[in-house]
Amino acid sequence: MNALELRAALALASVYVLRMMGLFMVMPVLAVAAMDYPDYSPLLVGLAVGGYGLTQAALQIPMGMMSDKWGRKPVILLGLAVFALGSFVAANADSMVMMIVGRILQGAGAIAGAIMALATDVSRESQRAKVLAIIGIAIGFSFYLAVILGPLIANSYGLTGVFGITGILAILCMPLVKWVVPNGVQLSSGDTLPQKDQLKRLVFSSQLWRLNISVMILHMMITLLFVQLPVTLLNFDMALDSHWTVYLPVLGASIVGLIIMMGMARGRTPKSLLVTGVVLMGGAFLALSLEDHSWWWVTAAVVLFFTGFNYLEANFPALVSSIAPAGQKGTAMGLYASFQFFGAFLGGVISGLVTDIWSQDIAYGIGAASTLLWLFIIFGVKEASRVKRVMMNGEFDNSNISSIEAELMRVPGVLEVTLNSQNNAVYLKVDRDFDAVKARDVLSA
Template structure:
């Protein structure tokens, strides 16, 4: 629950620094999302399969290492793990910047993902803040992620227009270096690492989380979201260039107004879900919007339809990114929130990897229409599983009341 009491000056400074650090890292990861498909196609090895691997490679290493690095930070401290992760992330960015083949970019992206410090950063936020301020602090860091995503889609094309992919990856390395400076100068020293039920995966609870049907459905949901998100960015940049006739250097002029309009479009969904209790309807509607938007991008070469599809796409993505973690928190058993969110995040990164890898292969073998079918399958399965997920608590409430 959010408290009305203000944070202390130390908490404000530390939370602000960590939110900035988190946003710098996510900005670096997201900036290549609208660029790789276009720019890497001109490089040696620029097949759809290799480009898909380059898009999703960070998800593989991040999924593999984020929970173990969180455990390591419990033993050796948060700061050493965060600093080590930032160094690896910066190294991966330099490797990708210096690459002259797509295979080199894949290696760089794998290294970027290996700097998997998200769990350690959130644990440090929990260490620094009191129980009363923790929810507010987590909300600040969470908001920085959404802002980074929107900013990346606008800044990426602008920076690439001057310096190509090389410049984008080098800027990412600079942001990682700035993150190291933030850790040294903005984060208090001597903070004791502590156990928090709401942050960090506990080894003994992973099996229990995986055995929970409601949590499994939510994990599949975020897997599907990032599968579709990553796969669809193999074609969205080309659709903007070919259907709208917008040069790649000016793609930000498409993303900016669409993103702003999507925030306005998301607000009624949030209001209906949170204030009026239409969780089931808004969740199913947003998944359907996501699937329909991918159909509009891949199946219809009509400018007006593409603009509408992009708006629906970002309304759905923004709403789902905001609502799914909340559903995990509400569905989890007592004491299991940190573990549930850790498994949830791992599912997200696995989805990004498989979306890029399988999306690239399917696009190479069967073209754009086949890619839509690939995205349609997890979308329909997600609708089916979410129907049961949302209906179950209501049935329990009715049974308890009757």
């Protein structure tokens, strides 16, 4: 990477870390800290934990499309401003209802697609994977940091402090976006952002719908866990400020488990390990649903859960990227993100409602039962080889599209071709044998 690309990667990664920390810090503390509100109920806690997911799911694709029309930075700055507003509304809330309003506003700052598109705009194709990898690592890092810091901040300053710091972090992101992230040539690429005319086809894609439902259940389960686990830890006489002493070793152990599973995969994503991830999470919830469990039992269950969660969270996006048709990765990832955030909302609602009507153990049991449906879905996912995506430009019109596609398919290493005559863009899915010189010869002929 050159200096400009490195600057863009680090700045955008910082924006992601600061913003996602704000969302994640609330998860391990809200179920306990919210008990001080006069209208407290498990259902309202569930809505508060998962509420941001509803607006994130609804606005993820539209805001990505808006960034094509208005520009990346204006949309990102707007999203950060809305997110900060929601944070300050939640910080000043004197009831659960107002806190839920704040969380829904936080979710309305749905800028993930615009950030990824900006990262694409400011990086060369040869370095793009590195830039996106740095941002991806930052997202994972922000989650682990937030889960540890959240209980410590909440113990000292309460939920007001957690949400207030979240709002300040969002504001600190704005100058990074405005002045540190370089301006790039805006690319309206079907492999980067969602395209409206592709939505229907990809929603019903035989493989992609399985991954979309899978990530929805994945995030439903982690939200369900964080509605219930802080209360479970209270049963062991653990004050909120000591919860990090559980989360830190649990996350560390689960990372070791993730490394072991990644080593077994050997650069692929075998179905057997996807099934293993689901079984680990289901087994963890089944263990947590049993009555009279000990502290060690709970800790072991949560390690199993995060081992499975980490593996699936890391590998599902790669599968979507491999399966999505050439030129349609942006739409596929937009749909994937929408299902992901809707899962967070669903997990909060189900967890809160079940606890309100029945009990915490039943909520854990429903999480375990949902993995049976999930296993049925995941068994239908086909193993996909890792592919590379290439975008080229060429002069063509509707009259010769079919002949150019046929010639490109004969180029070594080309797996799939999509041509867009409106912007003269050529989208290719290729493997390691791809001959870029021959592809350019075809387009220049």
